[in-house]
Amino acid sequence: MKASDLLVACLEREGVEHVFGLPGEEMEDLLFSLRDSEVTFVPTRHEQGAAFMADVHGRLTGDAGVCLATLGPGATNLLTGVADAHLDKSPLVAITAQGGLERLHKESHQALDVVDTFEPVTKWNAQLNDSDIVHESVRKAFKLAEYEKPGATHLELPEDVAGEGATVEPLPARDRIRFAAPDAETLDRVKELLGEAERPLIVTGNGAVRTHAAEPLRDLVETTGMPAVSTYMGKGAVSDDDPHSLMTLDSGAHGEATEAMAEADLLLTVGYDIAEHDPDEWGHENARIVHVDSEPAEVYEAYNPDVEVVADIGRTLERLAEWCGDTGTRFGTDWYADLREHIVEDVDREPSDEAPFTVRDVLPLLREAMASEDVLLSDVGSHKMAIAQNFPTYEPNTTIVSNGLASMGIAVPGGLAADLAVDANVVAATGDGGFLMNAAEIETATRLGCGYTIVVFVDDDYGLISEKQENHTGESFGTRLTTPDLVTFAESFDIDGYRPESPDELRDAFETAVASDGMALVEVPVE
Structure with a gap:
């Protein structure tokens, strides 16, 4: 050959x-x-x-x-x-x-x-x-x-x-290498810190999802009563339906999650990389840190763990849950129960009466239209921040947020790949800026016979940059856009297009589009 x-x-x-x-x-x-x-x-x-x-x-x-x-x-x-x-x-x-x-x-x-x-x-x-x-x-x-x-x-x-001739044959693929269980001495140090803690908090990162550690993580949360807060890429490792979930880290809109970080006396980080969320924003100066991951922590003044457990994440969590269960190690929920209640109230708020909406208005209706196993893929922009903080996620790998490089333009082509990879419904959420960067891949998706929903939040602006400029200077420059008629654009690819102007129309559009076996685009005007 x-x-x-x-x-x-x-x-x-x-x-x-x-x-x-x-x-x-x-x-x-x-x-x-x-x-x-x-x-x-x-x-x-x-x-x-x-x-x-x-x-x-x-x-x-x-x-x-x-x-x-x-x-x-x-x-x-x-x-x-x-x-x-x-x-x-x-x-x-x-x-x-x-x-x-x-x-x-x-x-x-x-x-x-x-x-x-x-x-x-x-x-x-x-x-x-x-x-x-x-x-x-x-x-x-x-x-x-x-x-x-x-x-x-x-x-x-x-x-x-x-074009050259080859004289060799393909090598067989092998099972992936599995990491070892944690060593007893390091695990004893973690147990000692847990025994001294009164307000421990779990921080779930990308690795908790990526290594399929959600089940032992949920067992640990249930056994101990410890609350859990996720990075943008760790969403769903602990279900946001769980009363122990404080949803997603952010230094801005979710003051409650940040407040819990500041009140905690022990942070147990699970599969966390500092590229996911800057720990300098946590306000955790008085907390000890236990780092559980497959690699040692990056050296950073704001994140200097007391103990690093470099081992298989799931096995580590299993050992800790077993020890906590055997010793009756359980923590009170009073210190974070009110924080959880405020977060849930904020996420569940009612949408505006008419367009233009805000992204946060839209998300409860989108969540209603999607099953827990359906996949939401977020592009990058101001809408990503709202999705990360305000879109409840119930299963791992069902809210996909790019937050390492955080490149705009991933949603439309990513939706195609997600539709091929999973059996569930797929929604690709994007802003008008990121959408037009790779909108041509709609043709690829229709050629393959894919069926997923594209939600485009339209504000004719690179909104996240405008927001940051205005916060710094009181004005913005170089961010304004114009957006074509996206319903007509969608129809040119022979896919369904919607432009809802009221909450009822928005709810109907989401329910119809998400449940459909075909491609659809929902244009949502936002402010």
């Missing part, structure tokens, strides 16, 4: 079902190898959209999503989505084509040092400069992308190598 055939056979061995990307002449061999395989190549409208699709696939499934681009501008267009996956700890394998090896030592058409360019945003990346290293390189790319903490890897395939 050719090297391109071998690479695709390796993808099949890894269980890859879809490769998202754009064609290019330097990948001709690879494209025809994909055509003759069990892997479905999905031509997208932009490489960034392809990378976001692979990113969200990895985030939802834990299996590396795969994206493909040609050399030069194709590779650089791919870069943002690859970086987003890397900082969000989402497993992704990027593959780029390259010109022939004989011309890479000199200046030539579209040739860039792509491997060097991808170095800062990948766990590992390499050029496949020999057909007989393809099998090992693909296996390594998937192993490292999916290994905790996951992230992005990259392989570059020069066009002349792609």
Whole structure:
């Protein structure tokens, strides 16, 4: 077989079902190898959209999503989505084509040092400069992308190598490496701190969701009565229906969650990265910190744990729940019960009587229309802040927020990937700014027969930037936009479009669109 055939056979061995990307002449061999395989190549409208699709696939499934681009501008267009996956700890394998090896030592058409360019945003990346290293390189790319903490890897395939004969076979995929249980001495130190605490608080991060630690985490919460507050990326690890949930961290709108952080005398952080939320905003100067994660904590003055448990997160929580149950270690709820009540009241408030709405007005109606297992994917902007803080989440990995790189434009292509990855209904929520960055991927979604709902919050502004400018200076500049008629835009793709102007119309639009098997767009005017 050719090297391109071998690479695709390796993808099949890894269980890859879809490769998202754009064609290019330097990948001709690879494209025809994909055509003759069990892997479905999905031509997208932009490489960034392809990378976001692979990113969200990895985030939802834990299996590396795969994206493909040609050399030069194709590779650089791919870069943002690859970086987003890397900082969000989402497993992704990027593959780029390259010109022939004989011309890479000199200046030539579209040739860039792509491997060097991808170095800062990948766990590992390499050029496949020999057909007989393809099998090992693909296996390594998937192993490292999916290994905790996951992230992005990259392989570059020069066009002349792609056509070479290969004498090796794909390596078998293996079970993922599981982390060890916590060592007894470290766990004893945690137990000692728990025994001394009166107001402990659990902070759930991305790792609690990513490592499937929700069940033991919920057992620990139920056994001990400890409250839990999540980062934007940890939503759903503890259900927001649970009376112990203080929902989501924020230094602004949810003063109650911040107040609980300040009152706590022990913080048990579970799968938390400081990229998710700056601990300098926690007001936790008097609290001891126990860090439970698969890697040691980043060195940061505002986050300097007393104990670090570097081990399997789920096993660590199981051991703690068992010990707390055996010893009767349980904590009172009086210190945070009122805070929880205020948060719930704020989240459940009634929407405005008519448009324009606020995003927070809209979210209770959207929550009503979605089942607990349905997936809401948020783009980046002012609406993301409202979704993170005010959209109750009941199951892990059902509210997907990009908060590492926090790149605009992820929602529409991400919704496509989510629709392919899960059986539940999918909603992609975005602002008018982020929507038009990758709105062309609606065509990709309709071509594939996808069925998900796009909710576009329209304020003709890069609203989050305006808000920050106005807070700092009293005015804003460079943020105003104009938005086309999005219902007509949706209908041009032959999908349903809605523009509700009252709460009843909004409720009806959400109920109809979310339950539909087809694509739909709901344009929501907000202020």
